[in-house]
Amino acid sequence: MTEPFQFKATDVNIDKRETVYQGFFRMDKLWLSHKRFDGQDMPVFTRELFIRGDATCVLPYDPRRDEVVLLEQFRPGAMERDQSPWLLELVAGMNEPGETPEDVAQREGDEEAGLSFSVLELICNYLVSPGGTTEMIHLFCGCVSTESAGGLFGVEHEHEDIRAHIFSADEAISMIADGRINNAAAIIGLQWLQLNRQRLQQEWHESV
Structure with a gap:
């Protein structure tokens, strides 16, 4: 059996690229072809690509x-x-030029929830929807104290209106099963917490 990942970015040929929309987000149209698993070349085809940092x-x-x-x-x-278009989500924000993900985490923790993280542990890096973006x-x-957490937050000029809620870990995890939480980052984060909770309680006890 052939091992996966036999192809690389150099096996893709972009004949033409055109920005078809530029607003709050950007959309490009690509004319491209690439190598196929049977050894042939894919005929040129088009795709729209949502360009998002x-x-x-x-x-x-x-x-x-x-x-x-x-x-x-x-x-x-x-x-x-x-469903309601008001979702329960994680602290989140777009990475700006010159910022590390850890910088963004601390900035957004303060802006969106009034929180500062004493420890940040990477769960994973993942592509949101690579078929189109x-x-x-x-x-x-991130390690925090929830003792005085909660309330209303958000950056006014970015039209943010955010309410921070405190939940027991058990209740938050249960909201995945009943569908109250149905966005990818929150699901991945909470399921990771379910697997790592006991370890974090031991390792982070003195960091709160």
């Missing part, structure tokens, strides 16, 4: 109180679903 997400966790902070805010992409998520779990 990387982002950082953080699950704030208090290992002493065994609680997490989740943010409730409006998301237009959920409006046409049979360039975005990569840098996902962390």
Whole structure:
């Protein structure tokens, strides 16, 4: 059997690239071809690509109180679903030029939830939807105290309106099973927490 990852970016040929929309986001149209698994070349075809920078997400966790902070805010992409378009999500923000993901985590923790992370542990980096967008998520779990957490946050000129909620880890995890949490970063972060919770309670006990 052939091993995976036999091809690289150099096996893709972009004949033409055109920016078809530039607003809050950018959309490019590509005319491209690439090598095929049968050894032939794919005929030229077109794809639209949503050009979006990387982002950082953080699950704030208090290992002493065994609680997490989740943010409730409006998301237009959920409006046409049979649910509320106000979602429960992680602390998150777009990476700006010159910032590390850790820088973004601390900035967004302060802006969106009034939190500062004493420890940040990388959970994973993942591509959001590589069939159509360039975005990569840098996902962390961050050590916080939830004792005085919660409230209303957000940057006014960015039209953010955020309510920070405190949940027990058990309740937050249960919200995945019943569908109240259905966005990828929160699901991945909470399921990772479920696997690593006991270790974090031991390792982070003195960091709160």
